Amino acid sequence: MNKGSKLPLFISAALRSFSTGAIWVRSRAVQNIALMLSVKGVMVGSIYALISLGFNVIFRTTGVLNFAQGEFVMVGGIMAAWLYGTGKMSLGAAMALGVLGAGLVGVSVDLLAIRPVRKAKPVIHIIITVGVSIVLKALAGLVWGTDRFHLPPIRPGSLSVGGIQVELQSLLMLGTAGVCMAGLGCFFHGTATGRAMRACAENPDAARLCGVNPGRVSALAFGLSALLGGIAGVLLTPMVSMQFDQGTMLGLKGFSAAILGGLGKPVGGVLSGVLLGVLEQFSAWMSSVYKETLALALVVVVLLLRPKGVFSK
DSSP: OHHHHHHHHHHHHHHHHHHHHHHHHHHHHHHHHHHHHHHHHHHHHHHHHHHHHHHHHHHHHHOOOOTTHHHHHHHHHHHHHHHHHTTSSOHHHHHHHHHHHHHHHHHHHIIIIIGGGTTSOHHHHHHHHHHHHHHHHHHHHHHHOSOOBOOOOSSOSEEEETTEEEEHHHHHHHHHHHHHHHHHHHHHHHSHHHHHHHHHHHOHHHHHHTTOOHHHHHHHHHHHHHHHHHHHHHHHTTTSOBOTTOHHHHHHHHHHHHHHHOTTOHHHHHHHHHHHHHHHHHHHHHOHHHHHHHHHHHHHHHHHHOTTOTTOO
């Protein structure tokens, strides 16, 4: 009787051990997935952070909301891939020319589209930049076609982070975003040109009386913003092939990050970009439908609850 009674106890103990092990394995798997999504989200968010910096540079200097920022990213990425694809240029040279090409497009947008209506109402500037976005997209489709362009990674290979393999290209994206943010901070606070740009943002008339040319400062702001977009484009194209119409959604994500962090607050925009990237990855894990709508949903909520941004005082 005693011997027979030990069998159910043994089976029960085995079942408990199996259940505990299964829970541990399941929780371990969930932790690995969460870590993988977080790392990927930070990497993707670094691109949104760069685009957000571009929005903030122009808005902080001129007060203009530039909805063509995403097209600067597209132009930089496609131009670099196209130049490299000709076989006559090294990867580094193609990327450098892609970034410079995006910068020239930004300066041209200011000279041809913004400067003639400099004193117009903000809504006019918004309409114009939306129109510029459409024109740049159409021109890109006309010149480069509808094919997808790809670049090889600057740093091939991967690195193990907490048991998760992270591509070196992704780490390069994150590091570049940090360097650009630090560089912009030094530029705006530590150089005469940067202080002149800040002065124009605060009081253009007083800045003009002090010898600052607001038109030149505006062109510089658009060029600098487009350079940031071009950098984002050449870093993103090795990870995700670039197409002529891809800038719209990228611009929307960068704009969402700028709104979440507070317009005119570059640090808040960078942090919001990284946060948005992480939230996107987790929402895509639940359903791919949520990924593209999350940014807009967050913007609506933040505008209703904290119109000045999540990181504003």
